[in-house]
Amino acid sequence: MHILSILLLILAELLSYLIFCKGFFPTKVLLTPEELARFNTEPPKGFKDPPRQFDRVVFMLVDAMRADFVFSQQSHMKFAQQLINDGNAIGFTAYSNPPTVTLPRLKGITTGSIPNFIDAVLNIAEDDTSSTLGDQDSWVKQMIQNNWNIHMFGDDTWLKLFPGYFSKSDGTSSFYVSDYTIVDHNVTRHLPEELSDEGLDQWNCMILHYLGLDHIGHKGGPQSANMPGKQVELDSVVKQIFNGLLKDDPNTLMVLLGDHGMNDAGNHGGSSVGEVSSGMVLISSKFGGMKKALSSSELPLSVDPSFNYLQNIDQIDLVPTLAELTGLNVPINSLGTFIPSLLPLYHSSLDRCNVLIKNALQLKVLLDKSHSDNSLLPLDHYCNVSSEQELTDYIVSAKRELSETSSDYNYHDLHLGIALYLLLTIISIFWFAYHYRYQPILGVTIITFFITYGLSFIGSSLIEEEHHIWWFFTTIFSSYLIQHSPTFWPSLSLLISLRILKAWNNSGQKYNSSEYLKIASYLSSLAPKIGPNVFAFLLLLTFLPFFISKVKIHFGAQQTLVDFVEFVSLSMMTFILMTIKMLSFLTSTYNLDVEDTGLQKIWLDFIDWLRAYSALKDFNSISNQLFRLFHYVWFICAIGTFLKSRISRSLHIPMTIDEYTRNILVLFTYLSISQTNFINVPLYGVMYFVYLGFNSLVPKVSGLRLSSYLSLFTILLQNLSFFQFGSTNSLASVDLTNSFNGLTSYNMILSGVLTFVANWAAPIFWSVVYTVMSLDALPRGACKWNCLYDRMIFNLTFYSLTGLLLIGSCYNLRFHLFIWTVFSPKLLYYLAWLGCNLVADFAVSAIVIGASETEGEVSRQPVEEKAN
Amino acid sequence: MKKAKKVSFSKERKEYQPGQPSEVVTDIPSDSSDKPIEDLWESPGRNITDSPKPSIFTPNGSFVLIPLHLLVILYLEFTYFNIQSNVDGALLKGLYLLASCQFIYGILVTVNTNRSRKVSKKNKKAKVSSSFNSGDLLGLIFALVLSILSSIPLFITFILFGAPIGSYTLRTFLLALHTGLITVLPMLCTYRLSDSDFKVDWANILTFQVDKFYKNQIYSMAIGGMIGCWLGVIPIPLDWDRPWQAWPITLLGGMYLGGVVGNAVGWLGGKLPASSEQVSE
Numbered sequence A: 001m002h003i004l005s006i007l008l009l010i011l012a013e014l015l016s017y018l019i020f021c022k023g024f025f026p027t028k029v030l031l032t033p034e035e036l037a038r039f040n041t042e043p044p045k046g047f048k049d050p051p052r053q054f055d056r057v058v059f060m061l062v063d064a065m066r067a068d069f070v071f072s073q074q075s076h077m078k079f080a081q082q083l084i085n086d087g088n089a090i091g092f093t094a095y096s097n098p099p100t101v102t103l104p105r106l107k108g109i110t111t112g113s114i115p116n117f118i119d120a121v122l123n124i125a126e127d128d129t130s131s132t133l134g135d136q137d138s139w140v141k142q143m144i145q146n147n148w149n150i151h152m153f154g155d156d157t158w159l160k161l162f163p164g165y166f167s168k169s170d171g172t173s174s175f176y177v178s179d180y181t182i183v184d185h186n187v188t189r190h191l192p193e194e195l196s197d198e199g200l201d202q203w204n205c206m207i208l209h210y211l212g213l214d215h216i217g218h219k220g221g222p223q224s225a226n227m228p229g230k231q232v233e234l235d236s237v238v239k240q241i242f243n244g245l246l247k248d249d250p251n252t253l254m255v256l257l258g259d260h261g262m263n264d265a266g267n268h269g270g271s272s273v274g275e276v277s278s279g280m281v282l283i284s285s286k287f288g289g290m291k292k293a294l295s296s297s298e299l300p301l302s303v304d305p306s307f308n309y310l311q312n313i314d315q316i317d318l319v320p321t322l323a324e325l326t327g328l329n330v331p332i333n334s335l336g337t338f339i340p341s342l343l344p345l346y347h348s349s350l351d352r353c354n355v356l357i358k359n360a361l362q363l364k365v366l367l368d369k370s371h372s373d374n375s376l377l378p379l380d381h382y383c384n385v386s387s388e389q390e391l392t393d394y395i396v397s398a399k400r401e402l403s404e405t406s407s408d409y410n411y412h413d414l415h416l417g418i419a420l421y422l423l424l425t426i427i428s429i430f431w432f433a434y435h436y437r438y439q440p441i442l443g444v445t446i447i448t449f450f451i452t453y454g455l456s457f458i459g460s461s462l463i464e465e466e467h468h469i470w471w472f473f474t475t476i477f478s479s480y481l482i483q484h485s486p487t488f489w490p491s492l493s494l495l496i497s498l499r500i501l502k503a504w505n506n507s508g509q510k511y512n513s514s515e516y517l518k519i520a521s522y523l524s525s526l527a528p529k530i531g532p533n534v535f536a537f538l539l540l541l542t543f544l545p546f547f548i549s550k551v552k553i554h555f556g557a558q559q560t561l562v563d564f565v566e567f568v569s570l571s572m573m574t575f576i577l578m579t580i581k582m583l584s585f586l587t588s589t590y591n592l593d594v595e596d597t598g599l600q601k602i603w604l605d606f607i608d609w610l611r612a613y614s615a616l617k618d619f620n621s622i623s624n625q626l627f628r629l630f631h632y633v634w635f636i637c638a639i640g641t642f643l644k645s646r647i648s649r650s651l652h653i654p655m656t657i658d659e660y661t662r663n664i665l666v667l668f669t670y671l672s673i674s675q676t677n678f679i680n681v682p683l684y685g686v687m688y689f690v691y692l693g694f695n696s697l698v699p700k701v702s703g704l705r706l707s708s709y710l711s712l713f714t715i716l717l718q719n720l721s722f723f724q725f726g727s728t729n730s731l732a733s734v735d736l737t738n739s740f741n742g743l744t745s746y747n748m749i750l751s752g753v754l755t756f757v758a759n760w761a762a763p764i765f766w767s768v769v770y771t772v773m774s775l776d777a778l779p780r781g782a783c784k785w786n787c788l789y790d791r792m793i794f795n796l797t798f799y800s801l802t803g804l805l806l807i808g809s810c811y812n813l814r815f816h817l818f819i820w821t822v823f824s825p826k827l828l829y830y831l832a833w834l835g836c837n838l839v840a841d842f843a844v845s846a847i848v849i850g851a852s853e854t855e856g857e858v859s860r861q862p863v864e865e866k867a868n
Numbered sequence B: 001m002k003k004a005k006k007v008s009f010s011k012e013r014k015e016y017q018p019g020q021p022s023e024v025v026t027d028i029p030s031d032s033s034d035k036p037i038e039d040l041w042e043s044p045g046r047n048i049t050d051s052p053k054p055s056i057f058t059p060n061g062s063f064v065l066i067p068l069h070l071l072v073i074l075y076l077e078f079t080y081f082n083i084q085s086n087v088d089g090a091l092l093k094g095l096y097l098l099a100s101c102q103f104i105y106g107i108l109v110t111v112n113t114n115r116s117r118k119v120s121k122k123n124k125k126a127k128v129s130s131s132f133n134s135g136d137l138l139g140l141i142f143a144l145v146l147s148i149l150s151s152i153p154l155f156i157t158f159i160l161f162g163a164p165i166g167s168y169t170l171r172t173f174l175l176a177l178h179t180g181l182i183t184v185l186p187m188l189c190t191y192r193l194s195d196s197d198f199k200v201d202w203a204n205i206l207t208f209q210v211d212k213f214y215k216n217q218i219y220s221m222a223i224g225g226m227i228g229c230w231l232g233v234i235p236i237p238l239d240w241d242r243p244w245q246a247w248p249i250t251l252l253g254g255m256y257l258g259g260v261v262g263n264a265v266g267w268l269g270g271k272l273p274a275s276s277e278q279v280s281e
Ligand SMILES: [Zn+2]
Pocket: A063, A064, A101, A102, A214, A259, A260
């Protein structure tokens, strides 16, 4: 059967795509202690650990402190600049490896490794316990092993990364992004005590993580009116610590640094120059005795759009530098190199060489491991260990080689994946050409559309703004439809509902600003007096058409017991869903814990009633219980729907295909709605009108031509609504709010399924709409499998052509600057689309079509004959 | 919702024979009245299919009618009016200039239309002059007013097709005014309100039922302007960060260029053989 061979092709396509991804995202293998022992080589003769320079460290991390916030003329950190000018501090522009997000950056700053893309992905999926660095070597771990006492104040990410490491800590949640005063005050208030004489006995290392500057950036960008004041505040903290501690204690080192920068909009996560250029200042009164090596220019420096302030280093270089200066072992997975401008701290040439040798030995272990080199030649085989220059060259080249291999591709898998995918693409194009052999113009038009879309994968901005492409194609397609049968009301309904769909959330990663109208954010910013009423009204409007479309068949007809049961279960599902969505609207939009919520009495009664009815206090558990109830009712309805057509046939009760498709549409729409973010629920009403408008505009044709129109419409609307539900091709927009609906305990598979349905709810809806439309249009006696067959050939060609262009583009641009920030997320999103094609477009449609009872059952033969 | 879809999946695909016209949807509306399922065609503009042939008058092409002044105005928008730094101001100033130029252009179109009507063999109207009289002037002023009013439906169309709502409203409206002057005004000078077949002509135009549109210089100018405007959205999302990527500069440029290109295509199309015989058929 040809449906089966299509299934095989889809699976093969998925498999070759996975092979490509396996080569594209190699998992990083960290060095284990056993390997450390195996690849260790003897240090050169005369090597001994260089003397430690500092026995106390103040590590002051200012989130999102871009280099120019310290060094440029626009900076207000005058004291820090003065320290650098006086020679008590050295400033750097430190390169933060993308992804420039706090958690991966903290890993980089403490372990010295370069996070790869998969790390960033896993950070989304990980629950808190698995993102710790407990088993990885870092300078924090080294300090603990050497009995240092560490105090930590600030962002609680540190507590997640290093649970139980700190002898004293006060974590601040970074969740309240809108606050930028209290988060920092919570850190600074500890300083007087910590810097007092008794306080100083308690710790050897103090970590301060200030979040306020980052929050100001997110809110108002780097030019925000709050920025100068915040910089002055931070500068005064530096002054307080310097005057209170460092001035009289040359053995204390202070590190002032940003974990990443920010772009001109104040956000971070990508790899633009502003985001990767963070500032770093090393402060100690010991530096005063050091010859000012590179003091070429006096601070402040003029504003430099390419962020080349002072010396450029890698942020991970801090790791070996800090470890060596404090006499610790260099963390084993660190790729950093000792910062050369600190070498003059060591007065004898022998010490300086030993510092470099220590760094070189640590890197050599990683290098030997990556070469799988078993000969293990000693270090003096590679360079002259008494020459500072040769040692420096060695560690720099080792770092370069290691950072390249750490993002290395598995070319065997890449090539195999591409070759297999190419083969499948050729097969599917031939099949497509054969299928469309009597409709050549239509076929060529469709292929042109596929290729045009696929070519958009070449440009990073086209991937970031992909929703524009789908809007563009959708408007072209609707104009085509309207031009061919210009009926007024359906056209208007189609155009207006599409426009509302577009205006609901603005998608895209760059121009997603509030200056464009976003109905969703407008709704959630309504005053508590009217907001809930408006939302409830929209909810009613959304459910009404689905409710009516299912119930109206029974109007006037003789009611049976089955009909009654159906009606009750439908009403129940509607009611539960509306309650859930209303509850999550209320809880997420308004603060219900305060005394005066400003809500109208009816909504307060609603909440009280829910609490009384469920005997639960917590809103999360209330909605979880409601979800469980919904899932039970939904499963019963689903089984009932699929069995009903069988039963009614065996009882010889006539059941029209129309009734069946209505049931299916309502069933799957309700499932999609249950997994949709509350603010997007009214879009289902809008999409229903898109469907109605299209249904009356679609040209009055039959056969392959009709199914091509339907498939084209489905794929356009699947993608358009996916983006207009607020998704983008960035991992940041994955919606996790509905991932645990109705689950009693954490279950990775189930919550994975729920996450998928939550993010692909709209495509699933449209896929079901296709099946419904094509079953409705099925003439008496025609083979029902044609509906699926036509669509799958269409989809197979779409996914193989565009997928080939995508993996080709990713392969071609694998050294591109944006490969990890733009292309790789798209690669993962595309994988999910392939999954959607297999699960929603193929499997669900096959089940729905298979369970339908049409008179066409007898005519199965023609398909097979035809396709031969 | 009407559930009157009589469309069907074929029982077996074998019935598609090469050369057999299985479906009737073609790219250019066919001139025969074999549209299926007549009862679904219920809009006001639908009665045009009652007449056996949607045919509208095609004016003669002329090199003089190629709107080269649009290129000059577009150039001035970028240089003299400095649209990149002051979008609203430049759109407004350009609008005044465009209105005056289009007024003169309207005279040219009127004269040309008069001449082609006189030449055309099957001319029903007796009252035709090849020159420009006071009645024409009145018609032209009226056309100007109408095309300015047409910016309202054009504005709504822009919004429906994705122009931003809630911001840049003034710019979008100015763009609609420009569009009205470029596309609607010459059409109103060709298919005049005073013509007896005005209704049928415009019903055909608005539903894109124009025979041999590529020979109709004025009509293809309007279509070209619309298509150019539409294609003008493409550069906006690209990350070049240029000032001219601001809304709606690329749409404006696309429309001006599209208008000129469309017009030139219509002029060239009109020069194709067999065109002179069938002008008004
Ligand atoms: Zn951060």
